[in-house]
Amino acid sequence: MTNKTVIVLCAIILGCLALPTPEEDMSIFFENVDRNARIVGGSEAADGAHPHMAALTSGVFFRSFSCGGSIIRPSMVATAAHCIVAHFSGGSLSSSLMVNIGSNNWNGGQAVRVIGNATHAEYNSQTIKHDIGLLYTETITFSEIIKPIAISYEYVDGAVSVKAAGWGRVSTNGAIPARLRELTVSTLGAQQCQDEMARSAAQLGFRPPPLDMDIELCTMHENGAGFGMCRGDSGSALYRVDTGEQVGLVSWGLPCARGAPDMFVRLSAYQEWVEERLR
Numbered sequence: 001m002t003n004k005t006v007i008v009l010c011a012i013i014l015g016c017l018a019l020p021t022p023e024e025d026m027s028i029f030f031e032n033v034d035r036n037a038r039i040v041g042g043s044e045a046a047d048g049a050h051p052h053m054a055a056l057t058s059g060v061f062f063r064s065f066s067c068g069g070s071i072i073r074p075s076m077v078a079t080a081a082h083c084i085v086a087h088f089s090g091g092s093l094s095s096s097l098m099v100n101i102g103s104n105n106w107n108g109g110q111a112v113r114v115i116g117n118a119t120h121a122e123y124n125s126q127t128i129k130h131d132i133g134l135l136y137t138e139t140i141t142f143s144e145i146i147k148p149i150a151i152s153y154e155y156v157d158g159a160v161s162v163k164a165a166g167w168g169r170v171s172t173n174g175a176i177p178a179r180l181r182e183l184t185v186s187t188l189g190a191q192q193c194q195d196e197m198a199r200s201a202a203q204l205g206f207r208p209p210p211l212d213m214d215i216e217l218c219t220m221h222e223n224g225a226g227f228g229m230c231r232g233d234s235g236s237a238l239y240r241v242d243t244g245e246q247v248g249l250v251s252w253g254l255p256c257a258r259g260a261p262d263m264f265v266r267l268s269a270y271q272e273w274v275e276e277r278l279r
């Protein structure tokens, strides 16, 4: 089964493994999980440096973290479709699903209730395409440390400096960090991304799904292996360092920090989809 060899970044998030009702296709998350995966080369984010950052948390007696997201409107958080699917069963979202905002600690700040969602209808868990969704939340009050991020729908080519923040693991077999971390990486052009993915997949012995560079964006740390992959969590925003605008969403990758590119939803392909759903 080729899709069993696909590693979704979610797989390396402790919270994802602890979800109460994983979808059938989440089996791919349990095989070939790189348990040594960690943020390499990232650094702890300064307080308030990522005011758009949201942590998806759930659980009644004991809360766990699953994914990142970004505040884009007073009652809307953008995230990855696979993050929403993981919290959806029996026709509804988990009633304990919240977004924690306004803190560098995933379980700190304000916990805002999620009341609905939009998941891209063509989201495909096998090929991990159209991995985009929106969460509708109770009203979020903006402040110095809670702000929406602007989205840029311009096509991003290679060699653009971009940044992501997330609560992905930072040490071998470690727990997810309490504090938000960040990493700056560079985008790759379409051909370079295809080439790098093919090269690293062969080297690491994985068969990733085919790439679609019109709807996916890829990044790599300038130093390649040993640096920075896994820098964020699924659903977290990828944004341009120069303008601060969000251009992508963390989607999937091969085992981290071994020199393979990381894959993001390319927001320029989803302008219509997002704008039709803004509230």
Ligand SMILES: *[C@@H]1O[C@H](CO)[C@@H](O)[C@H](O)[C@H]1NC(C)=O
Pocket: 081, 084, 085, 088, 117, 118, 119, 120
């Ligand atoms: C909410 O998410 C679930 C799981 O992804 C999906 O099946 C459902 O269609 C979504 N709702 C909308 C309105 O998109």
